[in-house]
Amino acid sequence: MLYKRPSHKEINSKIKQAKDAILKNRISMEKKTMTCLNGHGKMSSEKTDKIVHFRGMDIKFQAEHYVCPVCGIEAGDIDQTATAQRAISDVYRKAVNLLTGKQIREGRKELELSQEALAKRMNVGIASIKRWEGGLIQTKAMDKALRLALKGQIAGDNYTGNRTFTIPRIKLVLREFESILGKRILKKIDKMLFAAKYLWYADMLAFRELGESMTGSTYAALPYGPQLNNYRDLIDEIKNADESSAEPLTSEEKRLITRIARTFPQEQMIYDAAHREIIWKKKTTGAIIPYSDSAELTAL
Ligand SMILES: [Zn+2]
Structure with missing residues (x-):
């Protein structure tokens, strides 16, 4: 089949459709509902157990998303997607013996430290703390520094590599x-x-x-x-x-x-x-x- 180049009018109409869809989605997300893409109206929110393959591991977690009662199509909003990603990351981190986002957040609060104060203690940027609490997986070295900092010790000496010079x-x-x-x-x-x-x-x-x-x-x-x-x-x-x-x-x-x-x-x-x-x-x-x-x- 020959590819027919779309006219400007067609392109513009597609762009408008896409913009409208985004706008509609945004509005419905604010109301915490979603509309089926297949035109079946409102979808209902459901919690289900999911298994995903992540870094060589099968990870079981509970996901919340919208399901169309008519055609069964699933969709997640931004909050739900972020929550699912955090859940996957935390299950994985627990399995490989790294602090989970929840543990980092709770440990920090126990010491009454702001994200900024913890970052300063560890000699890292505040963005790193935010990301680790939010689901980004820290390296082993940073995990060690985090554990030290959350024990109240002066963490991670970046010049000696966390070890006393001998x-x-x-x-x-x-x-x-x-x-x-x-x-x-x-x-x-x-x-x-x-x-x-x-x-x-x-x-x-x-x-x-x-x-x-x-x-x-x-x-x-x-x-x-x-x-x-x-x-x-x-x-x-x-x-x-x-x-x-x-x-x-x-x-x-x-x-x-x-x-x-x-x-x-x-x-x-x-x-x-x-x-x-x-x-x-x-x-x-x-x-x-x-x-x-x-x-x-x-x-x-
Ligand atoms: Zn549907």
């Missing part, structure tokens, strides 16, 4: 890299040009995926890549540290270290990759690279 753990992480790479990356005469890049990826990735860094180190953007902040003062201490006094690496941490080592078996590779990261590039020399930037890492 030098023996730096040594431990470097030794783990060395055992996988099969070579020394912490050398006798070393400004940690390469070792710092392995550490940086390990800390950033751990923060992004596990909610806390591995070493609690703070990183600065230097001309030759991300580097331990004040590294000159730390090098000797790192070399002399006793890694057996550090908290042992978890299996998840070891898995991340392995992943980084396999991605960058050569030191030059990790050096180059770090120099391609926008989160380093966009910083002025000497500026701290906050852990929250880990969401924008590209190499891993």
Whole structure:
């Protein structure tokens, strides 16, 4: 069939019809009713159990919507759609052990915190709090920060990645890299040009995926890549540290270290990759690279 180009008159008439439909819908929504699209008049509001497939999970929730008693067509208004989305998100979050929107809201109210006050405590924008309470699913790292903040603790240090800085753990992480790479990356005469890049990826990735860094180190953007902040003062201490006094690496941490080592078996590779990261590039020399930037890492 040949496509017949519609005339302007036809187009305008379609636009008017669409506008009228939107307007009609809006009016009926204000009155909390809906009209059947098939012309059967008023629809009735019903609550039903629904199952949706979401992020690899079957999620059961109760949905409220309008149903036409004549043809059975279903429709939801904006409020109902938002409520359903919140319900799906909360069932999912409960299942994967993340705080639900309801829990965040109730926890916040218990502490008598406004959304803005909670945002300030966590070093995030108020929009994030609004979205998480409204149904957006937070990352593991942010969930951890939320839990800390709702316990009344000072949450999420964006410069140490939620962990107390410990030098023996730096040594431990470097030794783990060395055992996988099969070579020394912490050398006798070393400004940690390469070792710092392995550490940086390990800390950033751990923060992004596990909610806390591995070493609690703070990183600065230097001309030759991300580097331990004040590294000159730390090098000797790192070399002399006793890694057996550090908290042992978890299996998840070891898995991340392995992943980084396999991605960058050569030191030059990790050096180059770090120099391609926008989160380093966009910083002025000497500026701290906050852990929250880990969401924008590209190499891993
Ligand atoms: Zn109908």
